[in-house]
Amino acid sequence: MTGIVQTKRLLSYRMALLRLKKMGLKKAYSHTLSEETGVSAVLIRKDFSQCGIRGKRRGGYDVDYLLDELKKLFGREKEQNVVLVGLGNIGSALIKYEGYRQSNMNLVAAFDIDPAKRTRRYSVPVYSLENLREVADAFDVSVAILAVPEFSAQETAHYMVENGIRGILNFAPVLLKLPGHVLVNNINIMVEMERLMYHIGIREK
Amino acid sequence: MTGIVQTKRLLSYRMALLRLKKMGLKKAYSHTLSEETGVSAVLIRKDFSQCGIRGKRRGGYDVDYLLDELKKLFGREKEQNVVLVGLGNIGSALIKYEGYRQSNMNLVAAFDIDPAKRTRRYSVPVYSLENLREVADAFDVSVAILAVPEFSAQETAHYMVENGIRGILNFAPVLLKLPGHVLVNNINIMVEMERLMYHIGIREK
DNA sequence: TAGATTGTTAATCGATTAACAATC
DNA sequence: TAGATTGTTAATCGATTAACAATC
CATH class of the missing domain: 3.40.50.720 (NAD(P)-binding Rossmann-like Domain)
Incomplete structure (x- = not known):
């Protein structure tokens, strides 16, 4: 499901989200993430979709939810x-x-x-x-x-x-x-x- | 002609060739370079061919010639x-x-x-x-x-x-x-x- | 209803490999 | 001639984008 190139992208989304969260943002649009990562907005939506990560049709993605889901994917439980x-x-x-x-x-x-x-x-x-x-x-x-x-x-x-x-x-x-x-x-x-x-x-x- | 991914490969051929030359080799086969770089032999031949670099049908590629050609491609004349x-x-x-x-x-x-x-x-x-x-x-x-x-x-x-x-x-x-x-x-x-x-x-x- | 966004399917594009032809 | 290699064309594969449907 996750090719080597997609893995790299997902990790870069995670970095960008951590940054956005630190700045106080609660919502992220594919468009926002695109600006932060340089990846096209469509591709970001497709990546999320393929990983079973869902947004709201009008309201973008919830930053905490995104980070949680990405953590489930990448977060090794123990250090x-x-x-x-x-x-x-x-x-x-x-x-x-x-x-x-x-x-x-x-x-x-x-x-x-x-x-x-x-x-x-x-x-x-x-x-x-x-x-x-x-x-x-x-x-x-x-x-x-x-x-x-x-x-x-x-x-x-x-x-x-x-x-x-x-x-x-x-x-x-x-x-x-x-x-x-x-x-x-x-x-x-x-x-x-x-x-x-x-x-x-x-x-x- | 040279995409971003091909550039990276060509540079890795160059590194491998420098190593082989240091070891005293005069000839390199696509197969040899494949072992050194992890790139498939076909792809190596295709890369060379696309850059106008020719080998001998039976005798592989001449190491010095290859390095010269790669230098022409990448070698910025002045430091x-x-x-x-x-x-x-x-x-x-x-x-x-x-x-x-x-x-x-x-x-x-x-x-x-x-x-x-x-x-x-x-x-x-x-x-x-x-x-x-x-x-x-x-x-x-x-x-x-x-x-x-x-x-x-x-x-x-x-x-x-x-x-x-x-x-x-x-x-x-x-x-x-x-x-x-x-x-x-x-x-x-x-x-x-x-x-x-x-x-x-x-x-x- | 109109507008903004996500989500999906089909089309495109590019990179790699497979198959084979050429030749030393 | 047989064998090993390069070189090329066609086929495949995967990643990205385009177009559009869905929905809040």
Whole structure:
């Protein structure tokens, strides 16, 4: 029912709704959400309709109701624990990030091979990767952020999967070759940057 | 000719090819590239064909030739200068990043409202945003990375556009409302994380 | 009743794959 | 000639939009 692209949209509706709610709005029209998310109003209505979310023919959608329904779809009941592997530039940014709770996630630990990185400087403990299994078992962790250098990404990912990880948000610019039961979501910042510059270049011509 | 999704693929072929070349390979088959990128071999051949890139019917594609052709497509002749706005978690990661050169980009300056952040600690200077116009003019900058907090993203982006920026890589989780001539590429790390967790959750059922 | 909105069905569009032809 | 590969055309699939019906 929910394709990968639709999932992304529904999540962006949720973000926009949280913003609108904070601003005090009680009702949202497909048109309003369209302005906030950049998705066409028809598509928004269709998405909601397909998920069994109903509005009022004249009065739009109730913000709280929408958020509830989206929570039913996405809201993992219990908070989900995650870990972070690699404390380079990106890893250091993500260990300091404070907004996991907002998405009902909880960063419980980070890992780095460099002992110098394993300080108490951060709000979560930093271990050697050898301790992954232990942490994963203790905190029921199945999802990890991978932010190690390109050259060690494959090997590290493999080790992670061997020790209980089933989902990886991968910042390394390589395709990870992993067993079929493992889900990987890739973020490649430099490719996004190049894409932007390419399309700017095209416009100039 | 090149849609937005195809652009992303072509860039990923390029990355894979650079890797293969580093490993000493001279020839690449669509099949090889498929393994490296996760894109189907047919689609790879079709992409190349549409871009006028030819292989040998039996001998695959020549790696150097492929890279040359891709460079012709994406390689901006002169190095492109970019700036970074916002030195929070993500911003600090990106100012330390060393790989811009590899994509023929050059980070020339960063900006932050907090004077405490405007130190000489980094390899590029950090200014107040007031100096953006000056820097943009001097270094012919039209593309910027935006890594400020959500609440100030819209205002900051607007100011940037008023001062010569025409392309933004946006890490703030909001849809920026900007004039039509401005291109925005959004990266929303938490949405990607939630998407991953959602699809993991689905598998469990 | 008129107007504004949601909801749905059919049409369109674009991206991907299947099937096969070409050729080294 | 047989086999492996590229290259192309047609078929399929999925996502989006257009048109319109329903209703508050």
